[in-house]
Amino acid sequence: NAGVMQNPRHLVRRRGQEARLRCSPMKGHSHVYWYRQLPEEGLKFMVYLQKENIIDESGMPKERFSAEFPKEGPSILRIQQVVRGDSAAYFCASSPPGRVEEQYFGPGTRLTVT
Amino acid sequence: SQKIEQNSEALNIQEGKTATLTCNYTNYSPAYLQWYRQDPGRGPVFLLLIRENEKEKRKERLKVTFDTTLKQSLFHITASQPADSATYLCALDIGNSGYALNFGKGTSLLVTP
Numbered sequence: 001n002a003g004v005m006q007n008p009r010h011l012v013r014r015r016g017q018e019a020r021l022r023c024s025p026m027k028g029h030s031h032v033y034w035y036r037q038l039p040e041e042g043l044k045f046m047v048y049l050q051k052e053n054i055i056d057e058s059g060m061p062k063e064r065f066s067a068e069f070p071k072e073g074p075s076i077l078r079i080q081q082v083v084r085g086d087s088a089a090y091f092c093a094s095s096p097p098g099r100v101e102e103q104y105f106g107p108g109t110r111l112t113v114t
Numbered sequence: 115s116q117k118i119e120q121n122s123e124a125l126n127i128q129e130g131k132t133a134t135l136t137c138n139y140t141n142y143s144p145a146y147l148q149w150y151r152q153d154p155g156r157g158p159v160f161l162l163l164i165r166e167n168e169k170e171k172r173k174e175r176l177k178v179t180f181d182t183t184l185k186q187s188l189f190h191i192t193a194s195q196p197a198d199s200a201t202y203l204c205a206l207d208i209g210n211s212g213y214a215l216n217f218g219k220g221t222s223l224l225v226t227p
Contacts, residue, residue, distance in 0.1 A: 004157070033213065042118060042217035043158070045208060056214065091157050100213035101146065105157030 004106035019079040021109045025094030032075045037089040082113045116141040118218040126224045133191040137204030144206040152201045194225045
C-alpha cells in the first residue's frame with residue numbers, strides 16, 4: 001500500500017507566478033489535510049478537505065491560496081502570485097474514514113520563491 | 115498567543131540510555147497530544163497519541179506522559195539505539211477540532227554507539 005504521494009518534491013517559482021502542489025492520499029483514505037512549515041517554524045494546519053468539500057480552511061491565508069480535492073484525481077494546493085514569504089515546505093496528510101486523528105504524512109513539497 | 119515549545123538544543127545520548135524530550139504549551143486546551151518522528155527530507159511519522167484524560171501511554175520502548183495542569187508532555191525512549199536518531203515533534207489538537215494540528219519545532223536526538 002503506497003503511502004501519501006506528493007509532487008513535485010521541489011518547486012521553484014519566481015515572484016508573481018503560480019504554484020500548484022499535488023497530493024495523492026493513501027488508498028482508502030477520504031480525508032486530506034495540508035500543512036505549511038515556514039523556515040525555523042513548526043508545521044501549521046492550513047486546510048482539511050474531503051472529496052469535493054472543504055471542511056475547514058481556518059488555517060489558510062485569506063488571499064492567493066486555495067485548495068481542492070476533486071472527485072477524481074489528487075488534491076491540489078494552489079498559490080497564486082507567489083511572494084518570497086511563501087517559500088516553505090508544504091506537507092499533505094491523509095486519514096482513513098472516521099479516524100481524523102490518525103494522519104499519515106507525505107514527504108512534502110519544498111517551494112522556493114526567487 | 116499560542117505556543118508549543120520543545121528543547122531547541124539537540125539531545126546527544128549514548129546508546130542504551132533513556133532519552134527524555136519535553137513539550138510545553140501555552141494557550142491551548144488540547145483534547146489530545148501527539149508525538150511524531152521526522153527524518154531529514156521526509157514527512158512526520160506518527161508515533162503516539164495521548165488524550166487529555168490519560169496520564170501515561172506506552173508503546174514498546176516509547177512512553178509519553180501528559181500533564182494538563184503543567185501543560186507539559188514528556189516523551190521517553192528507553193534503551194535508545196542509533197536508529198532512534200531523528201527529530202521528534204510534538205503536535206497539539208487545535209481547539210478540540212479532532213484533526214487540526216499545530217506542531218512544535220522539534221528536538222533533534224542523536225544516539226551514539
